[in-house]
Amino acid sequence: MDDGVAALADRLREVGYLADDDLATVVFLALRMERPLLLEGEPGTGKTALAEALAATLGRPLIRVQCYEGIDSTQALYDWDFPRQILHLRALEALGRDGGDGEVAELEKSLYDERFLLARPVLTALQQSPSVLLVDEVDRADDEFEAFLLEVLSTYRVTIPELGTVAAAQPPTVVLTSNRTRELHDALKRRCLYHWIDHPGLEREVAILRERAPEVSAELARQVVGVVQQLRAGGDLLKPPGVAETLDWARALHHLGTAELDAETAARTLGALVKYRDDAERVRAALDRMLTP
Ligand SMILES: Nc1ncnc2c1ncn2[C@@H]1O[C@H](COP(=O)(O)OP(=O)(O)OP(=O)(O)O)[C@@H](O)[C@H]1O
């Protein structure tokens, strides 16, 4: 394996993120080739955490756009601070400016001064270069927003009509995540390097647990991951637990002073592991089979 890839994986590990070889490689390439990285995968598999770890590793600020239905460019790019603009106008009025012809133009211009600009995350990421820009859960945004993103990611510059163009001195490192509630457009995908993050295998999930929740004993960690992996493999849950739920469950058991997992304690702490009533029923039945000697 390329030395650079291994070195990057080590640095990610230092900030608590365990990347497998495939993921480390695609992250390495995204950095080298200055391309956005699109991460898809099941919920709770470390997509958001990767962007956080990358920012920590690179020592760059993490700037996050949380996407949602109806998000538009004013929420992601910039807006004008309307109340402060009004205050500014009032202040000028109080000073007794009468607004002669030349002054009106001057006054309007003063309203669109940089100090009345509210920079939203995408603009901030271009201004604070170099930065890591996380566009989280991009599948929740609509087509229009995707088109806007595509433009920003193609040029790393935006034009504010009243002020001019803002360009990043160095393009931000961009991580997009998607839970694939809908398919993204090809044009956006083409800009990006792509990686699907799977649920980790047993050994890696134990390692993640040991890394993120060192207070949980090695013994309990192994048992918890063993059960979670079997539940996922069963394939009959509405929402199979992600790594986030494994961590929550292990911590919950630790708080109750559990040294060894038994069916009863497992059943009582299910609220940390599954979040649907039907799933809880299924898991309870499965746990009985798995944990009753
Ligand atoms: N490879 C990993 N190394 C270290 N921690 C991990 C890893 N994968 C997952 N985690 C931990 O699991 C938890 C969930 O990860 P994260 O929130 O990044 O998932 P996600 O893929 O963004 O999920 P969602 O799709 O629900 O937003 C975090 O606390 C994170 O620290």
Ligand SMILES: [Mg+2]
């Ligand atoms: Mg996430």
